Amino acid sequence: MTARFKDLCLDAGDHHLIADWWCAAMGYERREVAEDWPVDWPVPIQDPEGRGPLIWVNPVPEFKAGKNRMHIDVQGDVDELVALGAKVVRVEDDEIEWTVMADPEGNEFCVSAP
Numbered sequence: 001m002t003a004r005f006k007d008l009c010l011d012a013g014d015h016h017l018i019a020d021w022w023c024a025a026m027g028y029e030r031r032e033v034a035e036d037w038p039v040d041w042p043v044p045i046q047d048p049e050g051r052g053p054l055i056w057v058n059p060v061p062e063f064k065a066g067k068n069r070m071h072i073d074v075q076g077d078v079d080e081l082v083a084l085g086a087k088v089v090r091v092e093d094d095e096i097e098w099t100v101m102a103d104p105e106g107n108e109f110c111v112s113a114p
Contacts, residue, residue, distance in 0.1 A: 005027060007055065008054070008056070008099055009055070009056045010056070010072075010107060011049045011058050011059075011107075012058065013061075013062075013105055014105070015042065015059040016043060017109075018057050018103060018104065018105055019043035019045050019083060021103055022057070022103070023045055025081060025086070026047070027047060029048050030045055031045060031054065034083045037067075041059075042059065043056070044056050063071055068107060071108050072107075073098070073109065073110045073111075074110065075111070075112050078099050081111060082101075083102045085103075086101045086104070087102045089102050089108060099111045
């Protein structure tokens with residue numbers, strides 16, 4: 001084996017805002033970091049039940065441009081995600097069995113019914 005999956009990373013202009021958004025959307029929580037952890041360092045968020053991967057929300061200076069080459073898939077309620085600030089990009093139709101959405105900074109993710 002050459003490599004093994006470790007963590008997932010998500011780029012964001014306002015990495016604290018997006019980390020908190022994903023925590024609210026997925027029931028994640030911020031992972032504890034050292035007291036002297038610089039505010040401009042990535043924010044690690046985790047599934048409190050330990051089932052999902054650790055996600056690092058990384059600060060980047062540029063805005064998202066173009067389609068994500070990799071994205072997160074979740075099971076959830078589209079209306080609840082919209083209420084949290086997500087946008088619907090494409091609804092389920094004859095070609096896809098999920099809804100494509102975007103977080104408040106435009107990072108796409110797919111939502112399937114629970």
